Amino acid sequence: LPMDKGKRPLRGVADRAESRLIRQIARAALGQQSVGRGRLRLGIGDDAALLSPKPGFETILTCDWFLEGTHFLSAKHPPDSVGWKCLARAVSDVAAMGGTPRYFLLSLALPASRRGRWFAEFLRGLRRASQALGCELVGGDTTGRPEILINVTVVGEVPNKHAVLRSGARPGDLIYVSGRLGEAEFGLRHVCAHKGRLSANDPHLKKHLYPEPRLALGSWLAEKDLATAMMDLSDGLSTDLPRLCTASSVGAQIEAPKIPVVQVPERRPERKHDHPLELALNGGDDYELLFTVSQRNAKLVPQSFQKLKLTLIGRITREKDLLLIGGDGRKQRLLPGGWDPFR
Amino acid sequence: LPMDKGKRPLRGVADRAESRLIRQIARAALGQQSVGRGRLRLGIGDDAALLSPKPGFETILTCDWFLEGTHFLSAKHPPDSVGWKCLARAVSDVAAMGGTPRYFLLSLALPASRRGRWFAEFLRGLRRASQALGCELVGGDTTGRPEILINVTVVGEVPNKHAVLRSGARPGDLIYVSGRLGEAEFGLRHVCAHKGRLSANDPHLKKHLYPEPRLALGSWLAEKDLATAMMDLSDGLSTDLPRLCTASSVGAQIEAPKIPVVQVPERRPERKHDHPLELALNGGDDYELLFTVSQRNAKLVPQSFQKLKLTLIGRITREKDLLLIGGDGRKQRLLPGGWDPFR
Numbered sequence: 001l002p003m004d005k006g007k008r009p010l011r012g013v014a015d016r017a018e019s020r021l022i023r024q025i026a027r028a029a030l031g032q033q034s035v036g037r038g039r040l041r042l043g044i045g046d047d048a049a050l051l052s053p054k055p056g057f058e059t060i061l062t063c064d065w066f067l068e069g070t071h072f073l074s075a076k077h078p079p080d081s082v083g084w085k086c087l088a089r090a091v092s093d094v095a096a097m098g099g100t101p102r103y104f105l106l107s108l109a110l111p112a113s114r115r116g117r118w119f120a121e122f123l124r125g126l127r128r129a130s131q132a133l134g135c136e137l138v139g140g141d142t143t144g145r146p147e148i149l150i151n152v153t154v155v156g157e158v159p160n161k162h163a164v165l166r167s168g169a170r171p172g173d174l175i176y177v178s179g180r181l182g183e184a185e186f187g188l189r190h191v192c193a194h195k196g197r198l199s200a201n202d203p204h205l206k207k208h209l210y211p212e213p214r215l216a217l218g219s220w221l222a223e224k225d226l227a228t229a230m231m232d233l234s235d236g237l238s239t240d241l242p243r244l245c246t247a248s249s250v251g252a253q254i255e256a257p258k259i260p261v262v263q264v265p266e267r268r269p270e271r272k273h274d275h276p277l278e279l280a281l282n283g284g285d286d287y288e289l290l291f292t293v294s295q296r297n298a299k300l301v302p303q304s305f306q307k308l309k310l311t312l313i314g315r316i317t318r319e320k321d322l323l324l325i326g327g328d329g330r331k332q333r334l335l336p337g338g339w340d341p342f343r
Numbered sequence: 344l345p346m347d348k349g350k351r352p353l354r355g356v357a358d359r360a361e362s363r364l365i366r367q368i369a370r371a372a373l374g375q376q377s378v379g380r381g382r383l384r385l386g387i388g389d390d391a392a393l394l395s396p397k398p399g400f401e402t403i404l405t406c407d408w409f410l411e412g413t414h415f416l417s418a419k420h421p422p423d424s425v426g427w428k429c430l431a432r433a434v435s436d437v438a439a440m441g442g443t444p445r446y447f448l449l450s451l452a453l454p455a456s457r458r459g460r461w462f463a464e465f466l467r468g469l470r471r472a473s474q475a476l477g478c479e480l481v482g483g484d485t486t487g488r489p490e491i492l493i494n495v496t497v498v499g500e501v502p503n504k505h506a507v508l509r510s511g512a513r514p515g516d517l518i519y520v521s522g523r524l525g526e527a528e529f530g531l532r533h534v535c536a537h538k539g540r541l542s543a544n545d546p547h548l549k550k551h552l553y554p555e556p557r558l559a560l561g562s563w564l565a566e567k568d569l570a571t572a573m574m575d576l577s578d579g580l581s582t583d584l585p586r587l588c589t590a591s592s593v594g595a596q597i598e599a600p601k602i603p604v605v606q607v608p609e610r611r612p613e614r615k616h617d618h619p620l621e622l623a624l625n626g627g628d629d630y631e632l633l634f635t636v637s638q639r640n641a642k643l644v645p646q647s648f649q650k651l652k653l654t655l656i657g658r659i660t661r662e663k664d665l666l667l668i669g670g671d672g673r674k675q676r677l678l679p680g681g682w683d684p685f686r
Binding site for chain 1: 394405
């Protein structure tokens with residue numbers, strides 16, 4: 001029968017090359033696939049994955065874009081960081097609910113030129129994240145494309161009625177953040193200012209290249225019913241705190257001197273524009289947790305949790321304004337400084 | 344505090360414009376959101392969606408790309424067809440397991456120029472599919488991008504132990520397909536050959552623009568334990584049948600004269616290259632079901648199911664070859680004619 005490939009530009013799926021790619025993904029990123037054991041009935045290779053939900057748990061479902069040119073630059077970002085981060089940032093949404101990640105789907109569009117070394121390195125980072133975060137690849141979709149496009153769906157679980165939403169903050173609750181804010185943004189600026197590829201070992205780049213979702217903290221806060229509301233900081237405190245407040249129909253006051261900011265090295269004069277507070281308020285990609293705790297329970301929140309610093313930065317108010325109180329006691333409105341991809 | 348947006352090209356999320364977009368999606372595509380009722384605990388607007396799995400059911404998980412330039416052309420395809428089809432094709436994977444779709448996540452990257460009428464029409468098609476297929480939008484991710492990028496994740500459910508896999512076909516089993524094959528490919532060629540936009544009402548375009556996943560048939564076959572193996576035809580019989588056979592470690596013989604092929608209108612001389620059998624074997628996007636049934640149960644398969652034609656086209660063999668038997672009795676190897684996006 002005559003073939004006529006040139007005339008069929010619009011097809012969703014592939015055959016031999018795609019099968020090869022899927023086998024490569026399955027081999028490299030999985031290794032430890034648990035089909036048959038545990039609650040995964042069926043992984044890669046059928047029409048869909050099959051999971052047996054755990055009785056007494058709710059299912060968490062989230063997805064995230066990770067696109068070349070929008071979220072990473074091939075010329076700048078090491079491929080294993082792309083592999084790590086595409087999964088870590090989606091898993092962070094599960095941490096933000098107090099849940100535990102279980103499975104993920106990888107949708108990948110790849111140029112032919114990236115199917116060699118770049119792809120092997122990417123899979124190495126993805127596999128490392130999959131193992132570190134306890135999140136197993138169970139399926140996905142692949143296609144060819146001039147630019148690298150990634151979408152990751154994560155399925156997690158949380159004990160019934162223990163998920164922490166954005167909407168539970170009440171007036172008087174205290175506001176906490178984990179870690180230091182602005183570190184990822186500082187790393188991003190460092191990457192953008194630098195010519196060529198960077199050493200992935202630079203400590204200032206670690207949080208930008210290999211963010212760590214705060215899973216242990218999130219599930220501890222959920223299990224103990226300590227957090228009244230919680231979310232992860234993906235777009236910067238000045239953008240994310242208003243989201244939590246809107247969801248909870250409350251306002252907030254935060255104190256600038258209390259915010260745990262990135263430590264900018266002094267001997268980098270070229271970085272003088274990097275104001276630590278501005279980085280902390282408006283920098284994205286930190287994937288730290290922002291959470292609220294009732295005053296009554298505040299004494300149960302430790303100063304650090306498994307070496308991760310927890311800092312009280314303000315309180316929830318009945319008035320719906322968002323105020324930033326300076327070191328001199330002056331109040332100003334907190335304005336969202338997050339970047340808007342549609343502008 | 345100073346803003347410095349020009350320097351921050353790499354950010355995953357948005358603020359005002361993205362919020363507007365999400366509200367628009369939530370309003371238009373949902374309407375009927377069932378949060379609080381049923382098994383959806385939390386939909387759009389938090390870090391992730393929360394679902395309560397139904398006891399006695401397994402969870403089906405699948406995702407699909409739908410990309411401008413790869414899977415559809417803005418200049419050719421009506422936006423409501425893009426909305427319908429991006430969901431329908433992902434739901435088809437659930438039909439192929441014998442399951443019922445429940446929830447979906449929409450990941451959307453959109454150019455600013457498409458945020459007006461195009462987007463409203465897209466949402467109309469998406470909403471129509473969501474209602475027709477019983478599949479509810481519960482979350483997603485949005486960003487800006489010069490081209491329209493879509494990824495859809497679908498969550499479905501199937502009664503424990505009733506999911507139909509690709510791997511269950513046994514030698515001697517009979518091979519069936521639903522509907523007529525090649526219709527979507529015929530529609531695609533019609534679209535590509537035609538200058539400008541087409542009428543969405545052209546009956547030859549319906550299956551290409553608004554495919555209907557065979558949910559009722561799939562779940563009936565699963566419930567009755569009739570199908571030993573099943574998958575949906577997304578890449579054409581010549582590509583998909585080998586996949587089912589590989590998964591089952593078997594071969595197959597199919598008879599060319601028995602294959603229910605697209606009816607090509609005779610009074611279209613410009614379409615003389617459209618050989619119906621070639622369209623049926625190698626055309627993709629039909630989303631019909633391909634399934635196998637043991638000889639013992641063959642009498643239980645009706646000639647049509649809810650007006651959808653079911654056709655016996657061949658049988659599974661122990662020898663792992665894939666053979667096509669012509670009207671003259673001559674056998675030839677069935678070669679995959681699916682299009683490979685990586686070539």
